[in-house]
Amino acid sequence: MNNHHDDSARMEANSLSLPECRATSYVYQPLDDATQSIRLIRLQPALSFDTDVQCDIYHVTLDTRPIYEALSYAWGDAKVTSPIFLEGCPFQATVNLVSALRHLRHEDKTRTLWVDAICIDQSNIQERGHQVAFMATIYSMAESDILWLGDDPHDDAETAFKFIQNMCHTFNNLPPKGKERTKAVRAAYSVLGEDAPVTPLQRIMNNRPIWKRIWIVQEIVVARKVSIQCGNHSMSWDSLGPFMYLIQNDHSLWQQPGALFFFENVLETIQYAALINTVRISYHEPGHRASILELWSQFYDLLATDPRDKIFALLGLAAPMSLDSNADYTKPAPEIFTMAVRTIIYQTKKLDALCMGHRQPANRALPTWVVDFGSCAYFSFPFWRNPIYLASGNTDVSSDTVIHPALDPAKLVVSGLQLDTILTCHYTTTSNGIQTWLDLRPMIQNLPHDILKHRYHTGESMVVALARTITGDMSFGPFEERQRMQESRSISRDIQSILSWTGRLHDQLGKEGDILSVLYGSNVPHVLRKVPGKEDTYTLVGTAYVHGFMYGEAIQWRDQGKLKGQKFNLI
Structure with missing residues (x-):
């Protein structure tokens, strides 16, 4: 040697x-x-x-x-x-x-x-x-992978590492259940919890640039062993993992007097490490590789010196993906991102990638159907996995019937159903005051009364369906639970409760003349805007992730074959 x-x-x-x-x-x-x-x-x-x-x-x-x-x-x-x-x-x-x-x-x-x-x-x-x-x-x-956190100017590492190791050791040796465990948890928390080093933990596990770096995800996930070092002190990741699991899942700890403040702070402190640990566990289990779309949705806000690294850093973790560009730094970021989305569509046989990132600031260098993977801007909820938004059911994308060849790499040619054309739009943000039943009433009164007499296809009233559309359906539980709630209180109180829940009301879906369409293999309807002077050419305005009047009908139309698919050229 x-x-x-x-x-x-x-x-x-x-x-x-x-x-x-x-x-x-x-x-x-x-x-x-x-x-x-x-x-x-x-x-x-x-x-x-x-x-x-x-x-x-x-x-x-x-x-x-x-x-x-x-x-x-x-x-x-x-x-x-x-x-x-x-x-x-x-x-x-x-x-x-x-x-x-x-x-x-x-x-x-x-x-x-x-x-x-x-x-x-x-x-x-x-x-x-x-x-x-x-x-x-x-x-x-x-x-081994040495995870270097940096210098330790406040001498936090020894205190934080010892607390993590002691807590894991103590709780791993408690009785598994029953009154004996309850007493033991109370005794253990009285020793460990009251003197918990919240500030040192925050400085070690959160206020370090390493936790905000995209490449760290791959490096920790694939490593056989990980040693965490800060200054002169080190600790195995095998100690940190059980600690994070304990904080997240042992609810008996939260019930201890004075524990809520501590655990809320610690949960925030370990959020990035815990997310990485979840991926690390699944990565080493056969057949549990996540798609690059799912990985990016979890780590989109992590930082990279080069925006292309937001793709390259996750390729090694994702389910096998024949991305021709691999890690080609000679190609510009828009080309890499476009190729990534096209590859995701072909390999997953879904158009879920179109649902991502549409609430990001527009990037003119990218086609409207391509996610700006390099952005750290907040994006919409991962609703593509939520059954209530399955506008096209479990339809797979067939490369010969749904995705069509395009000579221009910046163009995506797909099949879908045109549901309707948007004639008027209403802002549904809290800034416009739609927060209570009384605020919604003028919108209800302007609708044709014969519509409101009918029940929605789920069995709910049309009024409730409209309210769910405005709120994006984010404040409802399963249909059976909603039905029971309606039996116990009036519809007006139900809607008032829904609309008073701020923070989930959405911006306008599109502008006058925009076409609302369901693309085959897409879990939600999309708003497409016709490009003047170009035949069958559209831009993707956004994703209409709503329950509302069109979602259910889209399923019925598709299943009954009443409408034929048409081509949409997305640019």
């Missing part, structure tokens, strides 16, 4: 003498693109924390199963750097990375690491894309 290392180091190092090398920035030697070839560094030992960071760097192929650890960290400001030395040559690394290497190096032996900022030539776009393509393999083959 030492001979191999010496040969590799000589291959990678410059031919300059040491004095010359120290005055010249490090120059990379090319990797072998025909194999899964990577670089590793050997972090040299140092007795003093302030000693310069010295590393050897060499090439290996993953099929030789090299032994190394991977580092997960937040880069920090790329413009604020400090020098380390690769093969004696200076290399500018971010301040956070230099601090991590100083904390991680041993006093008496080398440590072999894979670090993206060092082991990938970041100035070489083609190499960067090639390495990113098998990043999941790199982290999954590492002996």
